[in-house]
Amino acid sequence: MSNLTFGIIKPDAVAKGHTGKIIDKILASGFQIRGMKLIHQSKKQSEGFYAVHAERPFFGELTEFMSSGACVVLALEKENAVKAWRDLMGATNPAEADEGTLRKEFASSIGENAVHGSDSDENAAIEISYFFSKLELV
Numbered sequence: 001m002s003n004l005t006f007g008i009i010k011p012d013a014v015a016k017g018h019t020g021k022i023i024d025k026i027l028a029s030g031f032q033i034r035g036m037k038l039i040h041q042s043k044k045q046s047e048g049f050y051a052v053h054a055e056r057p058f059f060g061e062l063t064e065f066m067s068s069g070a071c072v073v074l075a076l077e078k079e080n081a082v083k084a085w086r087d088l089m090g091a092t093n094p095a096e097a098d099e100g101t102l103r104k105e106f107a108s109s110i111g112e113n114a115v116h117g118s119d120s121d122e123n124a125a126i127e128i129s130y131f132f133s134k135l136e137l138v
Contacts, residue, residue: 004034004137005081006127007089008116011069014038018106019072022115025102026076029088035075035132043067049130058111065111073131082124085117 009022026033041049046063053059078084090101094113097104107113118124128137 003077003079003081003121003124004128005076005078005085005121005124006116006118006131007074007076007085008066009072009074010112010114010116011065011071012108012112013106013114014070014072016106018114022102022106023072025088026074029084030078031081031084032077033074034077035128035137036072037131037136038070038072039131040070041067049127061111075128075132075137082118082121086119089115089117 007026009019013019013022023033043063046066047054047059050059050063050066053062076085088102090097090103090107092103092113093110094103094107097107102115103113106115118127
């Protein structure tokens with residue numbers, strides 16, 4: 001069964017001009033893009049999106065980074081989409097990410113790690129609805 005997951009090409013990867021290469025890898029990995037937009041989140045929007053991490057020590061740094069520049073938000077479809085996207089992204093720490101993963105190729109640090117992905121089907125639905133209306137998903 002196909003399902004949806006949510007991804008972000010983060011400000012570091014967009015600023016470095018990696019958006020097209022990352023999208024190519026997404027498509028080559030068998031994902032269908034059901035929604036995609038280039039946005040620049042405000043700090044408040046970023047804080048709302050990452051509210052689940054509000055008590056964590058990295059929250060301020062994370063939301064500052066995510067509102068620091070343009071990013072691309074994506075609704076992606078594939079069988080077992082959450083797992084498939086997380087496998088394509090690679091480990092949070094690019095030094096530990098497997099060869100061929102997005103973070104191995106495009107991330108520079110744990111904080112600036114090029115891409116975000118939902119960690120469950122439930123969170124994927126919440127995260128997709130944060131950025132996309134039903135009319136924007138095809």
